[in-house]
Amino acid sequence: MRRRKLIVLPALVVLLFVAGCKKAPVQTTEVIAVAAAQLPSSPTDAAWDNVPEYLAKLIPQDLVEPRLAQASTPEVRVQAITNGTDVAFRLRWLDSEQNDTAKPGSFVDACAVQVPTKLMPNPPAPQMGEAGGGVQIVYWRADWQAWVNGREDNIKSIYPNAEVTHYPFQAQSLEKGSPEQKEMAKRYAPADAVGNRRQSPRQSPVESLLAEGPGTLASNPAVAVKGSGVRTQDGWAVMMVRPLPEGLAPKKRTSVAFAVWQGSNKEGGARKMRSGWAPLAVEEKKP
Amino acid sequence: MARVYNWQLGREMSYWYPESRPKKQFAAVFDTNKCIACQTCTLACKTTWTSGKGQEYMLFNNVETKPYGSYPLAYDVKLLNMIEAGKWSGKTYEGQTIFESAPAGERVMGWRPEQVDYSYPNTGEDDCSGQVDHGALMQLPHMNWFFYLARICNHCTYPACLASCPRGSIYKRPEDGIVLVDQGRCRGYQECVRGCPYKKVFFNPMTGTSEKCIACFPKIEQGLQPQCFVNCIGKIRMAGFLNTPDKARADNPLDYLVHIKKVALPLFPQYGLEPNVYYIPPVHVPASFNRQLFGPGADAAVETYKSARKDMDLAGLLCLFGCSESLMTRWKRTGDIVVGMDDSGTQLVRVPISEPVHVRTSFDPVQKLVRINCP
Ligand code: SF4
Numbered sequence: 001m002r003r004r005k006l007i008v009l010p011a012l013v014v015l016l017f018v019a020g021c022k023k024a025p026v027q028t029t030e031v032i033a034v035a036a037a038q039l040p041s042s043p044t045d046a047a048w049d050n051v052p053e054y055l056a057k058l059i060p061q062d063l064v065e066p067r068l069a070q071a072s073t074p075e076v077r078v079q080a081i082t083n084g085t086d087v088a089f090r091l092r093w094l095d096s097e098q099n100d101t102a103k104p105g106s107f108v109d110a111c112a113v114q115v116p117t118k119l120m121p122n123p124p125a126p127q128m129g130e131a132g133g134g135v136q137i138v139y140w141r142a143d144w145q146a147w148v149n150g151r152e153d154n155i156k157s158i159y160p161n162a163e164v165t166h167y168p169f170q171a172q173s174l175e176k177g178s179p180e181q182k183e184m185a186k187r188y189a190p191a192d193a194v195g196n197r198r199q200s201p202r203q204s205p206v207e208s209l210l211a212e213g214p215g216t217l218a219s220n221p222a223v224a225v226k227g228s229g230v231r232t233q234d235g236w237a238v239m240m241v242r243p244l245p246e247g248l249a250p251k252k253r254t255s256v257a258f259a260v261w262q263g264s265n266k267e268g269g270a271r272k273m274r275s276g277w278a279p280l281a282v283e284e285k286k287p
Numbered sequence: 288m289a290r291v292y293n294w295q296l297g298r299e300m301s302y303w304y305p306e307s308r309p310k311k312q313f314a315a316v317f318d319t320n321k322c323i324a325c326q327t328c329t330l331a332c333k334t335t336w337t338s339g340k341g342q343e344y345m346l347f348n349n350v351e352t353k354p355y356g357s358y359p360l361a362y363d364v365k366l367l368n369m370i371e372a373g374k375w376s377g378k379t380y381e382g383q384t385i386f387e388s389a390p391a392g393e394r395v396m397g398w399r400p401e402q403v404d405y406s407y408p409n410t411g412e413d414d415c416s417g418q419v420d421h422g423a424l425m426q427l428p429h430m431n432w433f434f435y436l437a438r439i440c441n442h443c444t445y446p447a448c449l450a451s452c453p454r455g456s457i458y459k460r461p462e463d464g465i466v467l468v469d470q471g472r473c474r475g476y477q478e479c480v481r482g483c484p485y486k487k488v489f490f491n492p493m494t495g496t497s498e499k500c501i502a503c504f505p506k507i508e509q510g511l512q513p514q515c516f517v518n519c520i521g522k523i524r525m526a527g528f529l530n531t532p533d534k535a536r537a538d539n540p541l542d543y544l545v546h547i548k549k550v551a552l553p554l555f556p557q558y559g560l561e562p563n564v565y566y567i568p569p570v571h572v573p574a575s576f577n578r579q580l581f582g583p584g585a586d587a588a589v590e591t592y593k594s595a596r597k598d599m600d601l602a603g604l605l606c607l608f609g610c611s612e613s614l615m616t617r618w619k620r621t622g623d624i625v626v627g628m629d630d631s632g633t634q635l636v637r638v639p640i641s642e643p644v645h646v647r648t649s650f651d652p653v654q655k656l657v658r659i660n661c662p
């Protein structure tokens with residue numbers, strides 16, 4: 001009996017060691033988009049398991065006010081896979097608290113990937129680019145993910161105890177779902193009325209953006225993006241897909257940078273943790 | 288930061304952008320002595336602008352009972368503590384504004400209300416400044432006091448909401464000085480909510496952008512006063528345009544009250560925003576409290592207001608409050624009649640200063656009966 005236990009124990013240690021190895025992908029000094037026939041379907045797709053990982057160190061945004069008084073999220077683990085036309089990034093970071101509701105005084109977890117608009121020998125300023133040196137950004141937000149995942153489009157989904165007796169768009173004279181009813185709802189939703197849908201209901205948890213310096217962020221419909229994020233045991237895993245940066249091919253390099261917002265620390269906009277530029281390369285297609 | 292002139296402080300101060308005054312500045316005078324806290328203004332605004340999903344808690348207009356009432360909770364005292372406000376030397380403010388006391392890494396000294404701060408909109412409603420002891424009710428003046436403070440966005444000359452936005456999503460209209468959030472540009476960072484000392488910008492959780500009082504600009508553009516003005520039961524409000532003190536005109540109602548009579552004063556001028564809603568201070572409130580809210584001119588304003596009975600011009604102008612839906616940008620008094628006019632001098636309204644008095648005797652000789660009159 002005693003001898004059997006002794007044998008089982010080393011076997012367990014070996015097994016745990018092997019399992020542990022599988023969880024720690026190779027670390028790289030640049031972000032390498034690994035070539036694959038197809039892109040992963042989600043941030044938890046097994047295709048990510050063997051992709052080398054780049055550890056992006058994060059520091060507070062420090063170019064413009066307002067800033068974070070203290071550093072928060074220290075690093076984000078980055079992987080990339082390309083199918084030759086698009087590139088998928090997976091960002092993983094630790095965050096003990098899930099913050100996926102934006103409401104007065106409450107902020108959401110979010111992350112972003114940024115590349116220069118053009119391949120250039122010297123990349124533009126790493127914090128949102130600069131005039132003449134634009135950057136393209138893919139931005140993911142935890143609350144948008146929650147809306148996409150089916151959060152209901154009403155105030156109770158944010159304040160479960162809320163009780164509202166009447167909204168003007170519920171007037172009896174307005175037929176449910178009619179253009180008149182929608183028009184009435186828009187009257188009291190000014191951002192919606194001008195097409196700035198920053199909240200419920202959303203089709204996508206990500207947004208494609210363009211910037212030429214701080215404060216210039218604008219929507220970028222020219223670059224199609226998609227993505228999804230899931231809550232992991234100790235943080236977030238987010239996949240963001242965009243076209244391969246123009247001109248990027250094997251043996252060429254461009255730059256890539258990352259940002260993370262921690263909702264529990266009331267981070268949003270300029271109050272964020274960000275990386276410097278890292279080189280971004282694509283792997284040669286396997287024969 | 289740029290150096291700009293703030294006449295309410297009697298000095299230059301630092302601001303995020305250079306001085307650029309609008310062609311005209313939307314402004315208002317509220318007579319606190321006439322407010323009855325009926326909240327008709329609050330509802331007039333609510334039904335007009337904030338009845339949608341996510342706007343449930345928003346009050347672009349609110350009326351709070353001072354000294355304790357506030358919305359959101361303690362919006363005023365929190366910030367007063369943070370900037371250690373209150374140092375005036377005569378008419379010059381010697382303390383720090385919220386721009387001058389901004390800590391490193393911040394655009395202004397501010398704080399962000401939490402959800403709980405919006406949860407008690409009527410805290411302090413009808414609470415007076417102390418206990419009323421048995422038998423004390425009939426004494427005048429009252430040893431305990433309260434008053435109603437109606438508040439909207441001040442469409443400040445140096446808006447902190449505008450200065451706080453790192454995206455420049457807030458703008459001040461050059462034609463009338465109205466401060467607006469560009470709903471197409473806002474990304475919901477809530478920096479304006481944090482920055483505005485009066486807490487008159489609100490984050491909408493259903494649209495994801497911040498929204499604020501728009502001074503009913505579609506009405507202003509038609510020469511009309513905003514909803515909370517024309518629906519005011521107590522007739523405490525007058526909207527118009529205000530010049531800087533050096534360009535004050537006696538025939539402009541707001542200039543007359545603010546610059547010439549100095550009977551209407553800004554709310555918390557020490558924050559440094561040059562707010563454009565002016566208050567006639569309550570006459571029955573301790574002078575020190577009035578001074579904290581309305582600055583060093585409070586004592587004189589109370590005295591001027593108390594003697595309005597003897598001042599036909601002032602009394603006359605106060606009679607124009609709440610008498611027309613139109614913006615009265617000019618006025619004049621002839622004898623017992625006061626006239627509100629538009630820019631071209633066209634009469635909009637004509638009001639007698641004293642109403643005719645009819646005394647009804649307790650015995651009616653025609654009907655031959657005794658009336659049960661109220662005294
Ligand atoms: S009161 Fe507040 S919201 Fe209104 S203009 Fe001034 S700072 Fe902006």
Ligand code: SF4
Pocket residue numbers: 321322323324325326327328329350435437518519520521522523
């Ligand atoms: S409607 Fe006029 S009197 Fe009534 S609470 Fe508002 S400001 Fe005061």
